[in-house]
Amino acid sequence: MKSNSLHSRLIREIETEASKCARCGACQSVCPVFQVTKREQGVARGKIALAEAFLRNEVCEGKGLEKIINNCLLCLACKENCPNNVDTELIIRNFRAVLNYYSKSRVSSKNLWGHVFKNSRFLESALKLDNISVFEYLERVVPAESGIRLRYPFSLLFDERLSSGARPLKSRIKPEIPSPDSKGRALFFVGCTTQYLKPEIGLSAIDFMNAIGYCTVVPESQECCGFAASVSGNEKVAADLENKRIKVISENPADFVVTVCPTCNRRITGILKKTGYELPVYDISKFIAEYMKQHGGISLCEEKLIVTYHESCHLSRGLGIRDDPRYILNQCFGNRYREMEHADSCCGMGGLYGVTHPDISRAILKKKIEAIRETGCNYLFTGCPACILQLEDGVRKAKLGIEVKHLVQLVDFVESS
Helix, strand or coil: CCCCHHHHHHHHHHHHHHCCCCCCCCCHHHCHHHHHHCCHHHCHHHHHHHHHHHHCCCCCCCHHHHHHHHCCCCCCHHHHHCCCCCCHHHHHHHHHHHHHHHCCCCCCHHHHHHHHHHCHHHHHHHHHCCCCCHHHHHHHHCCCCCHHHHHCCHHHHHCHHHCCCCCCHHHCCCCEECCCCCCEEEEEECCHHHHHHCHHHHHHHHHHHHHCCEEEECCCCCCCCCHHHHHCCCHHHHHHHHHHHHHHHHHCCCCEEEECCHHHHHHHHHHHHHHCCCCCEEEHHHHHHHHHHHHCCCCCCCCCCCEEEECCHHHHHHCCCCHHHHHHHHHHHHHHECCCCCCCCCCCCCCCHHHHCHHHHHHHHHHHHHHHHHHCCCEEEECCHHHHHHHHHHHHHCCCCCEEEEHHHHHHHHHHC
16 A cells, blocks of 8 residues: 555554444434434444455445445534544544545545635635536536546535525625724634625624624635545645645734634634644634623514524534523523424534535435424524525425524624614
8 A cells, every 4th residue: 555654644543543443333323324324334333344444455445435434424423422432533534535545546526625625716716606607617527427526416516505696705894803992803714604605694703703892803815724625535735724724823913713613613723733823712602602691691572583593513512512502592582592302413514515415414404404393483593604504405495484593693683673
C-alpha cells in the first residue's frame, strides 16, 4: 500500500479507536440510517468491521465499499451512546480519507466537492443559480458511469432545499458593524449555508450581537470552515481551508468567535485547539440565554404562537448544548412551547447526506415531521441552518403551514412585537 505521513496517521487513529469496539450493537438501536434500511452495514459497528478488514487487506477499495462508508449522517448518536466511547465519527471521517487516497480513480467526487467548497466564488455562483448552473454543465460532461455521478447526481442539487434567490450575506453588510455600547469585538463566522442560502439568519445574528453591545466583525475573506471537505475525505483541501481560517482569525482581532452553525463551531474549535490558538468559540444560543438570565425573559404575548424545538445533532451531541435553547423558548413563550417527541432525533439532512441519499434522508425526515405535527405548533425553532433547509422542505411537502426559524431569529419577533 502507498503511504505518507498524513495517511499513516489517519490509519493509526482508525486502528486505535476501532480496537475499543466490542461489537455490542449499542449503535444499532440509535442509528437513524439503520432504522430505515435495516442493514448491518448502515451501523457504525458494520463500518468499523469493514475498516479493519480493509486495513488487513481482506477487502479491496472500490465503489461498493465507498458507498457503504458514505452512507452515514455523522449524527453522533452512535458515538454518544457507545459504552466504550469509540470515536465513530473519527473512524468514518478518516476511513473516507484513506479510501480517497488509495482510490485508483484520480478524478473523484471527493476531489470535485473539495474544490467546490475551497473556491468561494465557484460555490457562490453554483448556489445562487436555480436552474441553469455549473452543475448542469458537469452533468453533461461527466460520463454516466463516473463515480461522481453515482455519489453526487447533479439533478438533485436543483432540489428546493438548495434553491435560493437571496443575495449572499457578505454583499449586504460591511466587514465591521460597530455597536454604540461596545463590550468587545465578536468575530462572526457565518458558514456556507447562512452565507449563501439563509442570509436572513446572519442578519438576525448581527442585529442581536449589536443590540447586546458587541462590535461584530464579519471578514469578507472567510470561506467554508472545511468540514464538508474533511468528511468527504479530501484532507488536503480541508487542511488548506484550516490555514485560511487561522489567517482570517489572526488578521481580524476579536475577543471571541461566534457562530450560528454548530458544525462550523465544532470545526473552528478543533482548528484553534490543534494550532494552539487561544480564542473562545461560542454558539449564539449562549448569548441569547445569558442575556435573558441577566435581563429577564422576553414575553411574546401573541396567543396564536405555538412553538416547538428540533434539537440539532451537532448542537446537542456535538457541542453539548441542550438546555439553553429550551430555556430561551420557555422564557419567550411559556406554556405555548411544546416539547416534541424525540426532539433529539436526526432530521436526516446531515450536510450533503440529504442531497446524496435523498430517499433515506426523506424517510428519516418523515418521522420527524409526524412528531412536529403532533405538537400543533405553527413555529418550529432549531439551532442549525442546514436542519432548517431539511425541515422547511418537510413541512412544505406535508402542507403543515409551519414557519421554521433559527433561534437567533427570535430577535425579529421582538422587533415586531
